[in-house]
Amino acid sequence: MEKDGAIVGVKATDKNMNPFTVTAKSIILATGGFGANAEMVIEYNENLEGFSTTNHAGATGSGIVMAEEVGADLVDIDQIQIHPTTDPETGYLFTEGLRGDGAILINKEGKRFTNELLTRDVVSKNILAQTDKVAYLVVNQEMADENASLAGYIEDGYATKGETIESLGSESGIDSSTLATTLKNYTKYVKNKKDEEFDRVHLTQTLEEGPYYIIPVTPGIHHTMGGLKIDTQTHVLDKKGNTIKGLYAAGEVTGGVHGGNRIGGNAVADIIVFGRIAGETSASEIE
Ligand SMILES: Cc1cc2nc3c(=O)[nH]c(=O)nc-3n(C[C@H](O)[C@H](O)[C@H](O)COP(=O)(O)OP(=O)(O)OC[C@H]3O[C@@H](n4cnc5c(N)ncnc54)[C@H](O)[C@@H]3O)c2cc1C
Structure with a gap:
């Protein structure tokens, strides 16, 4: 949810598909990559049609899609590791x-x-x-x-x-x-x-x-190296390189951390390091 150029919450549904909203002064996207979303994988790399995936069913890339809707930029989105x-x-x-x-x-x-x-x-x-x-x-x-x-x-x-x-x-x-x-x-x-x-x-x-x-x-298909463009403080950036107020991201939903070929073990380092930075930054910037 957006208000006056800032992200102020999320719209969601419960397990019975009843809608509800969560308002917040900051939102951290930690929704993972899109390795289990075959359509999205092919959209960004058509050579991967028909490949199976090692990922859990929740790796749908929904956080990437949501952030794009509020103007987020993407980086390395075609870099998908097999x-x-x-x-x-x-x-x-x-x-x-x-x-x-x-x-x-x-x-x-x-x-x-x-x-x-x-x-x-x-x-x-x-x-x-x-x-x-x-x-x-x-x-x-x-x-x-x-x-x-x-x-x-x-x-x-x-x-x-x-x-x-x-x-x-x-x-x-x-x-x-x-x-x-x-x-x-x-x-x-x-x-x-x-x-x-x-x-x-x-x-x-x-x-x-x-x-x-x-x-x-x-x-x-194992890891999606591309995703939301963030700065070193985990602010999500728009296409002009400006921060989107109130929106942060960490983990496989982001791009640019691993380049074109994630080395084994580095995803855990990624989620811990940037997850912590996202928590600290978002808390410190609440007005
Ligand atoms: C089989 C396998 C083995 C691996 N082994 C290693 C390893 O040894 N070392 C290493 O460094 N990395 C490893 N990785 C990679 C690493 O596990 C992932 O990169 C890492 O778990 C990503 O963490 P994350 O928190 O960003 O996302 P995830 O762990 O994917 O968590 C995201 C969560 O958000 C949920 N979600 C998504 N969209 C929504 C939504 N719209 N609303 C609500 N919830 C949502 C998902 O269901 C999921 O629970 C492995 C990956 C796999 C698949």
Whole structure:
């Protein structure tokens, strides 16, 4: 709600769709990004049509739309991050910590095709270049015993198990002899501390012994880096760069904080740092 050029409240509905209003001397938008709003995603990046999402259903971008209606400017709105390792059916996210801990990625032909530890955008691009835009995380029991997330994925049925490389191949439909060669080479790279194919530097797991597990993955929409333009004090800015009186924003609803490629972990830093600044600034500016 706007009065004399200042934001003075919000109109809302309760769970039974009864309308009500909240008046306030300042409003902080903390409504998150728009990664679950397929229409809005395509509006800003048509290349992402058909992608699944890792986001919760509330990531609709409604805060961005509301603020635009009172003249807010947007920044980096077409910068939408896809995460390389999500479940092809549901968009469920498999942590990249799995690759950090030693998982490798192979394609349908059973071959590695990338340094698994490159940034999200590069690994995603490399997966999308593979047959059917699908890849597979390969791990073994030793890793599952040490990694609670991985143990959970296995328990929840995301992984196919093979006692040996041969059975892993036949269970997953991937050529066993190519898979065996891929794993044999990778074991050698880890032991020699040199990845001769893709220059991966963090080589921890030899993956020499089974049982093995394979998890199919494809990139999914994960984070919307663009959003409302704010200043360092979280004031929402209009298209002329002026502050919109009474309106503040923090978190994924804003843009410009992460540039074109959010680094894992930085969203939590974003919401805590800017959430706190928004609270302090808005409280201090109440007249
Ligand atoms: C699977 C997954 C894993 C992640 N892991 C990490 C990680 O390890 N480290 C990291 O830094 N980041 C991670 N992120 C990103 C991070 O979680 C988000 O960027 C962050 O939670 C955004 O916080 P937020 O408060 O801005 O928005 P949100 O957490 O999305 O909260 C916004 C809330 O506002 C509600 N809302 C929206 N519109 C309205 C409306 N009109 N009226 C009322 N309510 C509304 C939404 O329903 C939601 O509850 C992950 C994201 C996902 C999806």
